[in-house]
Amino acid sequence: xxxxxxxxxxxxxxxxxxxxxxxxxxxxxxxxxxxxxxxxxxxxxxxxxxxxxxxxxxxxxxxxxxxxxxxxxxxxxxxxxxxxxxxxxxxxxxxxxxxxxxxxxxxxxxxxxxxxxxxxxxxxxxxxxxxxxxxxxxxxxxxxxxxxxxxxxxxxxxxxxxxxx
Amino acid sequence: xxxxxxxxxxxxxxxxxxxxxxxxxxxxxxxxxxxxxxxxxxxxxxxxxxxxxxxxxxxxxxxxxxxxxxxxxxxxxxxxxxxxxxxxxxxxxxxxxxxxxxxxxxxxxxxxxxxxxxxxxxxxxxxxxxxxxxxxxxxxxxxxxxxxxxxxxxxxxxxxxxxxxxxxxxxxxxxxxxxxxxxxxxxxxxxxxxxxxxxxxxxxxxxxxxxxxxxxxxxxxxxxxxxxxxxxxxxxxxxxxxxxxxxxxxxxxxxxxxxxxxxxxxxxxxxxxxxxxxxxxxxxxxxxxxxxxxxxxxxxxxxxxxxxxxxxxxxxxxxxxxxxxxxxxxxxxxxxxxxxxxxxxxxxxxxxxxxxxxxxxxxxxxxxxxxxxxxxxxxxxxxxxxxxxxxxxxxxxxxxxxxxxxxxxxxxxxxxxxxxxxxxxxxxxxxxxxxxxxxxxxxxxxxxxxxxxxxxxxxxxxxxxxxxxxxxxxxxxxxxxxxxxxxxxxxxxxxxxxxxxxxxxxxxxxxxxxxxxxxxxxxxxxxxxxxxxxxxxxxxxxxxxxxxxxxx
Numbered sequence: 262x263x264x265x266x267x268x269x270x271x272x273x274x275x276x277x278x279x280x281x282x283x284x285x286x287x288x289x290x291x292x293x294x295x296x297x298x299x300x301x302x303x304x305x306x307x308x309x310x311x312x313x314x315x316x317x318x319x320x321x322x323x324x325x326x327x328x329x330x331x332x333x334x335x336x337x338x339x340x341x342x343x344x345x346x347x348x349x350x351x352x353x354x355x356x357x358x359x360x361x362x363x364x365x366x367x368x369x370x371x372x373x374x375x376x377x378x379x380x381x382x383x384x385x386x387x388x389x390x391x392x393x394x395x396x397x398x399x400x401x402x403x404x405x406x407x408x409x410x411x412x413x414x415x416x417x418x419x420x421x422x423x424x425x426x
Numbered sequence: 427x428x429x430x431x432x433x434x435x436x437x438x439x440x441x442x443x444x445x446x447x448x449x450x451x452x453x454x455x456x457x458x459x460x461x462x463x464x465x466x467x468x469x470x471x472x473x474x475x476x477x478x479x480x481x482x483x484x485x486x487x488x489x490x491x492x493x494x495x496x497x498x499x500x501x502x503x504x505x506x507x508x509x510x511x512x513x514x515x516x517x518x519x520x521x522x523x524x525x526x527x528x529x530x531x532x533x534x535x536x537x538x539x540x541x542x543x544x545x546x547x548x549x550x551x552x553x554x555x556x557x558x559x560x561x562x563x564x565x566x567x568x569x570x571x572x573x574x575x576x577x578x579x580x581x582x583x584x585x586x587x588x589x590x591x592x593x594x595x596x597x598x599x600x601x602x603x604x605x606x607x608x609x610x611x612x613x614x615x616x617x618x619x620x621x622x623x624x625x626x627x628x629x630x631x632x633x634x635x636x637x638x639x640x641x642x643x644x645x646x647x648x649x650x651x652x653x654x655x656x657x658x659x660x661x662x663x664x665x666x667x668x669x670x671x672x673x674x675x676x677x678x679x680x681x682x683x684x685x686x687x688x689x690x691x692x693x694x695x696x697x698x699x700x701x702x703x704x705x706x707x708x709x710x711x712x713x714x715x716x717x718x719x720x721x722x723x724x725x726x727x728x729x730x731x732x733x734x735x736x737x738x739x740x741x742x743x744x745x746x747x748x749x750x751x752x753x754x755x756x757x758x759x760x761x762x763x764x765x766x767x768x769x770x771x772x773x774x775x776x777x778x779x780x781x782x783x784x785x786x787x788x789x790x791x792x793x794x795x796x797x798x799x800x801x802x803x804x805x806x807x808x809x810x811x812x813x814x815x816x817x818x819x820x821x822x823x824x825x826x827x828x829x830x831x832x833x834x835x836x837x838x839x840x841x842x843x844x845x846x847x848x849x850x851x852x853x854x855x856x857x858x859x860x861x862x863x864x865x866x867x868x869x870x871x872x873x874x875x876x877x878x879x880x881x882x883x884x885x886x887x888x889x890x891x892x893x894x895x896x897x898x899x900x901x902x903x904x905x906x907x908x909x910x911x912x913x914x915x916x917x918x919x920x921x922x923x924x925x926x927x928x929x930x931x932x933x934x935x936x937x938x939x940x941x942x943x944x945x946x947x948x949x950x951x952x953x954x955x956x957x958x959x960x961x962x963x964x965x966x967x968x969x970x971x972x973x974x975x976x977x978x
Contacts, residue, residue: 294722299664299703326723333724333881334705336664352626353824353857354783356871390706390875392665393629394456395781395855396492396789407460 265289267319271311276304280312284319291320294330298337307338335390343378343385345423347416348402352391355399363399364388366413370420384423427684427691429570432561439562446482448522449501450474451550455488455633456668457790458495462512466496469515477519487637489550490541492790494532499550508532536806537788542769544777545753546793549637554672557679560640566685568759569644572651573693576759581652582608585755587763589775594620594711594748595823595852596928597774597841603745606735607653610743615655617646618739618746620716621662621669624708625824626875628855630779631749633791635662635669638753639676643699645752647686648759650697653745658699659720664706673701708825708879712927713738713746715881726883727927748853750779771797774840778851784821784858787812794839801835804858815860819943823852825872825879826932828939829865848939850932864961865944866951870898872936876929887930890921894937901948904955904967911948915941 267289270277283300287293297320301312308331317327331337349355349363364375367386371379378385394400397409403419443449452458452467467485474481489497494508498518507518507530514530521527543549552559560566572581586601607615619642623631635642646658662670677699680686688696702720709715710725717739719725738744754776758766770776774796780803783789787809794803800820804810811817819829828849830837837843841851859868877891897914900906918934925931941948950956955967 292720292722295705295719296703296722299705322722329724330722334707336704336706353821353855353871354627354789356626357784357857357859357863389665390624390708391626391628392456393623393632394460395627395629395783395857396457396791397460397495398783398789400460407456409457409460 265321268315271315277315279304280316281319284316289320291322294320294322294327295334298327298331302337307341309339340378341382344383345404346385346387346402347420348387348389348392349375349416350389350392350394350398350400350402352389352395352398352400354395355391358398360399363401363411363413363416366417367420370417384420427566427570429567429574432566432570435558436562436564439558443482443562445480447480449482449484450518451484451486451489451499451501453487453489453495453497453499453550454485455492455495455637456629457488457492458497461496463496465512466498466510466515469512470498470519473515473519477522479519479522481519481522484553486552487549487554488546488633488791490546490790490792491532491534491537491788493788494534494790497532500526506532506534508534534788537792537809540798540802540807541793542777542795543793544757544766544769545634545641545750545779546637546791547757548641549633549791552638554637554639555675557640557676557683560638564760565640565756566644568756569647569651569685570691572648572759573691573695578608578652578654581648581759584759584763585652588758588766589763589770590751590754590758590766591774591841592748593750593754593778593853595826595850597851600747600751603735603747604649604652606733607655607743607745610736612743614657614742615653616739616742616744617650617653617655617658618716618720618744619646619658619660619752620711620713620746620748621660621666622704622711622716623663623666623749623853624711624879625826625853625855627783627821627824627857628781628853630781630791630854632666632669634749634753634779635666636672639669639672640680641753641756642673642749643676643680643686645747645755646699647690647697648755649745649747649752651695653743655745656696656698658697659702659739660699661702661704661710661716661720663704665704670701670703677701707881708875709881709927709929712929715927716746717744724881726881727929729926750854769795771838771840773842774851778839778854780854780856782808782856782858785811785815785817785860785862786858796840797838799835800830800837800839803839803856804835808858811858811860815862817858818861818863819859819865821849821857821859821868821936822855823850823932823935824855825875826850826928826935827852827855828935829859829868829943830939831943848942849935862959862961864902864957864959865940865947866898866901866957867959867961869937869940870895870902873898873933876933880929880933884924884926884930886921886924887926887933890917890925890930891933893917894921894934898937901951902957902962904951904962904964906952908949908952910952911941
């Protein structure tokens with residue numbers, strides 16, 4: 262059997278080298294699929310067709326299987342995120358303390374549903390399952406920074422700041 | 427590394443610490459960090475330097491009462507300060523050697539008095555990023571004792587003797603699981619740690635992995651020695667980046683010290699650990715789904731048998747335990763099985779860590795001996811429900827558990843008692859609800875969770891949860907009928923008995939337990955179109971719009 266040669270990097274964007282690094286570290290083994298997709302998402306912010314194809318070919322995984330994995334796990338996103346991301350935690354403790362009201366307020370303010378990005382690409386509204394900061398519920402993540410005991414006003418203020426920028 | 431070398435390291439740490447007159451420990455767990463613990467630590471560091479006193483400022487894992495964060499504990503006096511701002515840093519440093527500051531002092535005696543710390547014994551006392559700190563508190567002593575002085579069977583015997591049961595929720599006897607894997611034939615075996623804490627409202631495993639990562643590694647290494655494995659995986663949620671970072675550091679440090687790798691302590695035992703990231707799928711907490719995910723595939727469960735103990739990761743015998751189970755191993759090996767057996771209730775031994783959250787005064791992480799009355803947890807440790815509200819229910823076990831009503835607070839917390847009450851122990855989430863929570867809406871919340879998290883492999887779970895959601899939505903919007911209740915009960919029975927894995931089999935629990943204890947709330951919604959807690963929006967009932975159908 263001829264030795265397998267991985268496909269060339271899609272472009273000379275340096276981030277592909279990081280992605281390739283993860284695969285090399287795992288010996289281009291098929292079970293490194295999820296690890297590699299994590300690297301793609303942390304480098305590029307999301308997974309596009311080109312990236313999924315490249316990873317699938319490099320790891321010799323059928324494209325259908327790679328796509329199946331991407332769509333199975335909530336953590337992977339097929340759409341580019343906005344410039345800012347507000348994530349409302351909807352775990353049980355946050356729900357008991359009124360996270361649903363926060364989500365509704367954010368939806369109204371931004372004019373988009375959860376999981377979507379505003380038309381100008383400025384803010385993405387996400388909902389998390391639980392970030393594990395339950396003791397300070399309700400929790401909102403503003404660009405990844407955990408803010409506990411968030412009130413509706415505080416969250417709207419933050420959204421307003423992002424809009425004005 | 428030998429036991430003598432371990433002792434030398436520990437001695438070195440004690441000597442280093444003795445150079446300081448005071449130790450100022452700052453809790454850097456997520457809850458405290460979200461309240462500015464980072465800035466506080468810097469301010470304390472600065473104040474300590476300019477004061478000229480000999481002060482060690484240390485960052486630690488979770489100290490427990492998160493609602494009073496950011497927390498600072500000053501040793502050797504063991505003074506605990508609550509809600510500390512960076513502006514207080516200088517005052518704290520100045521007070522050292524004199525009297526403590528009464529305004530900041532936190533009086534939580536009752537909160538701590540009823541707790542027994544085994545898993546959390548180091549949390550709040552060590553810097554999780556320093557392996558030597560862990561070693562100075564008897565860390566890795568159990569691993570080396572097991573390797574040098576015990577046979578694998580001897581280790582399994584000790585775990586069996588302790589009566590430890592799986593802390594992930596199921597409560598399967600740990601010793602029995604270990605001996606099954608040990609007896610399974612195969613030259614390659616794996617040890618897996620389930621750190622996919624998907625239960626919303628629970629964060630015990632995160633705190634253990636972040637606050638005391640070496641304890642998990644040591645537990646896994648002992649398990650690997652006992653069952654004959656040489657490779658381990660820790661499966662962690664991607665939502666816990668700090669836990670991943672701490673574990674990565676801990677594994678690197680353990681390798682550097684020769685506590686992971688080849689020929690550990692010059693014996694024939696080789697063991698190394700890799701971290702695998704989850705990607706946001708609740709079902710991956712189920713063991714066969716978790717294994718599929720480690721293999722890089724969609725996390726769908728498989729029918730059992732064969733159990734992972736016989737045919738698991740890549741078809742090899744695999745031991746899977748939860749984070750907290752592994753965290754219990756080192757103290758058991760160190761102190762003996764009888765020591766552990768003597769704690770807890772008749773059939774549930776030892777202690778359990780709970781994440782106490784919701785409508786309660788002292789939210790945070792607690793560790794209690796099993797068998798403790800629920801009332802003691804809620805009233806003494808938790809400090810009761812704040813704001814003059816009335817306790818309604820305590821939810822345990824997350825989406826797989828149920829709601830225990832306020833009049834059952836006399837219940838002793840154990841695997842069997844919770845099961846008999848229609849809930850489960852679960853991984854340790856304990857969410858307190860007061861009269862502002864609508865139990866029908868709570869049931870709907872959990873079913874919605876299970877509906878979205880169902881992997882879709884088997885029909886009872888995929889379609890059943892979706893139909894339950896439709897029915898419950900109907901009741902919540904005031905368009906339900908009394909016949910719906912019967913239909914819900916019937917459907918719950920089907921989903922429970924016909925689903926493939928734990929997710930589906932337990933998904934109806936929140937519905938069934940609320941129906942059992944809070945049926946009047948359901949009736950109130952259906953007959954009087956009224957939500958007693960004022961949560962559900964009944965306007966739809968007026969305009970008589972049918973509830974939105976969900977297609978699975």
